[in-house]
Amino acid sequence: MTPTHDEVEATPHLHKTLTWKDGLALSIVSVNGLFVTLGFAVGVLGAWTAIAIWITGSVIGLLQNRLFAELAAMFPGKSGGVARYAIEGWKRYFAPLGAIASFGYWIGWSLAIAVTASALGGIIQAEWFAGSTSTVSFLGNELGLGHVFAIISVWAAWAVNYVGIRLAATVNKVVGVMVTVALVVVVVAALVQGQWDAANLTWGPGATFSAVIVWFYITAWTTYGVEIAASFAPEYKDTVRDTAKALKATSTFMLIAFVAIPIGVTGAIGEGTLTENPVGYITVAFDQLFGGQGWIGTLVLVFSLWLAMVSTTADGGRALYGLAQEGMTIRQLDWLNRWGVPGRSLTIDAVINTAHLLLLSSSVAILLASNLGYMTAITLGVGAFLLLRKDRPGWPRPIRRGRIWIPVATVIFVLNVFITLWGATHPSDAGYGGMRESLIGIGILALSVVLFVYRQVVQDRRPIQWRDLSEDSPSPEAIAAAAPPSAAPTVRDVPGVTPRS
Template sequence: MTIPNQPELAMSREFAVADVDEPTLLKTMHWYDGFVMALSNPGFIIATLGYTTGALGALGALAVWLGSMVIAVLQNKIYTEPATMFPEHSGGIAMYAFEGWRSRFSLAGPMSAIGYWAGWSSVLAIFGLTTGGLIQAQWFSDATWSVSDGIHLDLPRVIAIMLILGLWAINSLGVKPVKIMGYFTGGLLFIPLVLFMIVPFFLSDYSASNLTWGLEGADGSMGSTIQLVLAWLYLNAWSAYGIEVCATFAPEYHDTESDTKKALIRSAMFCLAVYALLPLSLGGAVSQSDQGAAPLGFYATLLHREIGSVGSNIVVVFMIGSFVLAMNAASAGGARTLYGMSKSGMTIKWFGHINKHNVPNRGMYVDVAVNILAVLFLPTTVAVLAASNMGYVLCHIFALSAVLLLRKDRPGLARPLKLSTPWLWVAGVLVVFNIALLAVGATSFSITGYGGWGEVFVGLGLLMVGCLLYAYRRVVEDKGSFSLRDKHPSTLVLEVRPETAAA
């Protein structure tokens, strides 16, 4: 068990250390287990690249997707420092935001955590519906029945709900089934990745003339173009920045310091290669107009050209596996965020429960309920994405700036992977950039065709809910007082069972 340093120990009265007899998170993961969880990111770009290319052209799509991933890689490097400073914290980057900001603005923690949770949890609804739609288009195109009387129900939504419930059941059984599911679906992912990243370059009809550039503002001015770029970078942040999911499992790695660093860096470099090659390979093989007309359907057409109709059906199954992988990572990561929030005093105690399989199951209940409601009551996935993205980007702003604040406010904390000074400057630049991204992207979202002001207000409402739950925890459950400036640094220690470290 990690023991805090003595000056901080004296100020830890309001934060309880986990009881050794209480079910806890187990150290059963290696760095490559976290890497597999981050393989959900290629699934994100596969699912949405057709929409981007259809709007911006292949080179425009390359610019915004590769730009987003370069930013994500730099952020992952910066997150290696706080990940090893607080190895006992479950919940990932939202916990770093909490630690860095609590003495200056206590609401930064709950706002970051609820934003982080919303960003990851929404993957269940979005990819459940995407998978359902792909299954319908590929094998059940005649099943066009639908119900739209207060709720929205059709075959894709039924499939989405079944997937959400199935993944909840698997994740509730512990980390081992989650890892097995991750390796199975992650392995399936590599086949379509090769067919989409490499093979198109060798097709006889691959043409550089298909690599068009459409990343220009409505009036052609520099200002409108910058606005368009920032809007798309803001949209892509929801998927590209997600490689930080490796940090969410920091307390569960065998060697927290080494495994967390390896998982963060290696997953980032792999995803960088994917995000660089996919727009070029697919853009040269399938025209902008064809991708725009069928943002998902064009994959089936391309696969038929590469391997025929029978092989195409098989690879579509593998594509579905990549989407299920994303949902699997979201279910596991979202539940741990709510658990970490509760253990850190940022939300109600009810979430701080672990079942007999050492899984934070109550967070999963909420994930399942919220996403099934989203599937039934929201007409498209657009509203889900647009609403959840605001809090997720805000979480990164708070987490990156927390690294700088912790250097200033708590210089005595151990930093096993201490960043050099140039990286602190990079962190500062990224904070400013993400602030601009949030300010421009959230208010210009409609120019991408993915939402408008209604989704902005939903995103603000989610942040407000996080703040209200934090206030309730402090005043009602902890019998304390609510303050915007919490002077006491956290010394939270989540007990991790050492006997499983060699498992």
Template structure:
């Protein structure tokens, strides 16, 4: 028996704890308005993620050590993106990306992994707003307003505001966060066009940092050092694990293309292309950028600037060496535009993650909302206020970086292992793109590697020279909040009991597969879950 659905609305079949499917129809839905290259442009934010932590990595690992580890981290991300193409095709109508795939896989064994993955993933993405808002503020202050140090000394505003950090970089960051929210709230296309413009501008500073050091004679092989100051093999392994844990926040971000699977014109083709091409482009940048910038100054100089001034101050010094003061202004303006791209991507991805996890019953219903412009505006508003608070409380990019990373890496552990689990528990579920068996072994290996990075890296952040256990406790606290909101959703809003293991049979909505993958023939015959 079929159910008619009005034009412009979508019918979703949602399983309940009683095993009975219910049908919900929403007037406002995410619309299919994107092509693969739109997702690719959104992922151009990743070079900005690299730049935000590059100075700290070079100071701690040496330029050669940073280059090797960034390359390893990005190779892991490339493989993960290939693996994520399978679940992205399995749930084409679900916004939210990897946390949704994690929930679908692990709900049979431990339902609380769902909200933990969801909020962990969201935290990793939403923190981009505060990190890059602050980074832009530091670049502006360092280059054009070096004397504007109000609020940064013991006699400044910080002394009177207690734990609140408020200075020029923080103020600039807050203004940018609000501006990016305003652009995204009026629809996905304006946000994507911001991505096109800033993405094009990004190519110029990338070219300068990747290739100009060789043309200008500023690059010297003597600066390519390996783990300076290492005190033994175990210390080096531990330090490498900590940085691979932190680097995942940056390099793994190319999976954002999967978040937009419901919004691509051709879900099958566009999702694949966006994931693969964004990953390969970022791989090239993650090799060339550390190599180019790492040879201009010594690791000790870069580390000192990153620790005592800001994590991007060394870029200003290197630009002055290579191209002089006048052209430095131009390149910095373009670099700032790339950071705004990163903030734009974070708002798009983070808000859809909140919408997707609410849609899947993992957090409060209030976030399951699409406005008249077909964007999750409530999720965007939560992102905005959260990041303003992060700026005011932490006031340091790397502190925010570490605090938001625990749940994000844990989500990748769950999703990679979840792909293997779903092969066993959802055998007959439609897979428009089915990975070859060797990829399942790769998924298991990468899940174990990320778990190792997490266990060693999360409690050892202080050996990098930045932060302490406060960041770890913040990450754990967020997971506790995620569980409490999930309990509230289940017991108060849905009026259902808490189920630790949800073995409700999941039956795919074949009408959706016929809609999203008409060329595949999927959905022409009935299918049930394994």
């Protein structure tokens, strides 16, 4: 029986309220990963080496976004971004890879919340509660006041997202402008006052081949993270146009930021200061440049980090929701609240991040634990571009890249496989963390397969589907967008595509 219009309207669904500018506002917070890792990376590698890694990663991220724009336009109604495209590309070969990609993508973004919250809590304590040094021992981790602020920030980001993506986008726009202006002020002030010196940047003695590769692996969460704009594809007013513009604008902005910010900040305060203050260096920069006004820099950094948490919470929740929609994890997460938001998934995110703040002490350690999943998802997403070109040649592609993108995608896929394998097996070469974090990442991916089997065998009561040869029909939106202006083809008009009964 076909649902009536009123029934469709009453069903909770993702609301199409965003423009590409909202997508940009929600996506550029990837630059906050630079704040979290800059001091640590410079301390091990030297500024120029770290900058070279960020530039290379940003260029690859830009190229990947060109691939993901094609996939987003092919599946405009599917939530979950890159992970959802990985499901579509790999399901006919080995369906659990889709679950691994989605779960890895979700946990990669989800644990980024814990990384950011940890930094935020430490900054607040150091700036305004430096005298409160009491700690409580919990399962081998010393918990202090900074952990309290970190946990509060996690749940504040959850609250903003729970009542609708529009509020989250508005918050990001306002705070994003504040943060960008503050960073520009720091760099300009350093140049005007003559405190910027190129001699403050070096290539660093610790920049071994392995260290460079492992740090590329660690920072990929930030340089590749520009793909976050695709996660909101079903919520853009014009999915095809807005998704493509958001991906392009975010990539361009981040490429500039990953060059300008490290050069400006390191040249102004020096590598030594960055190494000694790997998280609070913005405060030091304001102190030096504006005569003891470090609290302004701290306030800006706190807002910036919380801004990142708002976006990563939104992205992680949608990835988990998309996973449940595809039948690859427990069906209870295939649920939207009355504001059209995956509230249960957002809540799971907040609970897991609270647990990680209580169990893992180092920001870099948390990144190492989560990056295996994230890099696996991105790699499988790039592979999906190649597989879908081969397996669905007649599928409507409102955005279609030229033939040259096939070898480009192949090179990126191979490179990502190498970086992921090397980073996961040589974590200690980063100078922080070790195999414990890599084993946690492997355990997370293994859990995705367990939940995949549970969903199919226990909840759906059907045999495990190792290969899924079924194929959804292209959405009317994708067909219409790919058609010439004078034509409006139906599903039956698409070569090689059979409508699903």
